[in-house]
Amino acid sequence: MHQADAHPDAAARAEPGDGAGAEDTLELRLTEELLAVLGDEPKPAGTRRDTSDLVGDPASWRPAATPAGEFRLVPVELTRDLGVLTRWMNDPAVAAFWELAGPESTTAGHLRRQLDGDGRSVPCLGVLDGRPMSYWEIYRADLDPLARHYPARPHDIGLHLLVGGVANRGRGIGTLLLKAVADLVLDNHPRCARVVAEPDLRNTPSVAAFLGAGFRFSAEVELPDKRAALMIRERAHRAQL
Numbered sequence: 028m029h030q031a032d033a034h035p036d037a038a039a040r041a042e043p044g045d046g047a048g049a050e051d052t053l054e055l056r057l058t059e060e061l062l063a064v065l066g067d068e069p070k071p072a073g074t075r076r077d078t079s080d081l082v083g084d085p086a087s088w089r090p091a092a093t094p095a096g097e098f099r100l101v102p103v104e105l106t107r108d109l110g111v112l113t114r115w116m117n118d119p120a121v122a123a124f125w126e127l128a129g130p131e132s133t134t135a136g137h138l139r140r141q142l143d144g145d146g147r148s149v150p151c152l153g154v155l156d157g158r159p160m161s162y163w164e165i166y167r168a169d170l171d172p173l174a175r176h177y178p179a180r181p182h183d184i185g186l187h188l189l190v191g192g193v194a195n196r197g198r199g200i201g202t203l204l205l206k207a208v209a210d211l212v213l214d215n216h217p218r219c220a221r222v223v224a225e226p227d228l229r230n231t232p233s234v235a236a237f238l239g240a241g242f243r244f245s246a247e248v249e250l251p252d253k254r255a256a257l258m259i260r261e262r263a264h265r266a267q268l
Contacts (some may be wrong), residue, residue, distance in 0.1 A: 038162075047198055049161035064207035081146045081167050082214045091207040095200050096156035098207050100163060103150040109135055111152075112162060115191040125189060126252075141197065147171070153188075153204060161190045161204060165212065168223045174249045177257050182218040185225070189227060201233075209260045220262045234258070 085100040092098075103112070113134040115121055122128035127137055141148045145170045153161030168185035169175060186208060190201050209222045225248060226233040234256045238244065243259035249255075 041261060068115070075260070081170070082149050082165050083091055083210075085149055085151050085215075088211050088215050093155075093203045093207050095203050096153050098149040098153065098204060100165070100208065100211065101154050101159075103138060103142070103152060103162075105135060105138055108159075109138070111159060111191070113137070114143070115162060116189070117236075121171070121189050121257075124230060135246060153208075154202075155195075155200075160192060160195045161188060163188055165208075173223075173225060173250070176250055177223075177246065180221060183221050183223050184212045184216060184219045185223050187210075199248055201236040202239035205236055205242070209240060209242070211264075212263065213262050222260045224258040225250065226257050226258065227253045254267060 028040050038073075050206055062162040086102050088100060090097045090099040109131055113131045115126060116127040116134050117129070121126075127133055139151055141164070148164055148166035151163045151165060153163055154161045155161075164185075164187035166185045166187070168178040168183055171185060172178070173185065186205070188201070188205065188208075190204075212219060213223050222242075223241065224237055226237065228234070228247060234244070237256075239259040240260070241264075242260040245259045246258040247254060248257045
């Protein structure tokens, strides 16, 4: 599982290696038996699992219209995006929660575990009106080590987020984008009934941004690297949000 989400809306904080946490999003192995139980059809031996099998294909999702502008998710390309992501990860406000400060190789190592993994986590740039300004991880929470710590349901989708750049923080943009991305997940992943997140409890502005985006606080969860707020946004309540 990843470190805590960086604060989406902190006005006083700056701009987007391996984390220090004991577990990582890609640690658990997917067995064919587990996939069958979860409703994911097994693939023939030697076939690489497509990301769209597990979390959908963000590259194909239509842009979301938000009060801040047109927003889309663009899957990370290492050669294109490593520089900006490394810069964001070295911002003290981000590093305090993501714990990925360091050279490009640190950020690259974190990204490669997802890009070369089995498809359960997709790293994306968040692009607002054509400008990259945030980093997202869209992942299968029910297949993540997080599932050991909460009553996971099949096809739960999890979100990790950081907003890069002081100019993008403190104006409610994080809340707008969290709502937009949760809606994109629900629109494009029909078997997903819940979008979940686990920001660090110390990161109260981040927790507030999730609440503002229609997530509810479900529980405090003791994870190996932090005490987290389990946030859940349910498809069944979408019409009331």
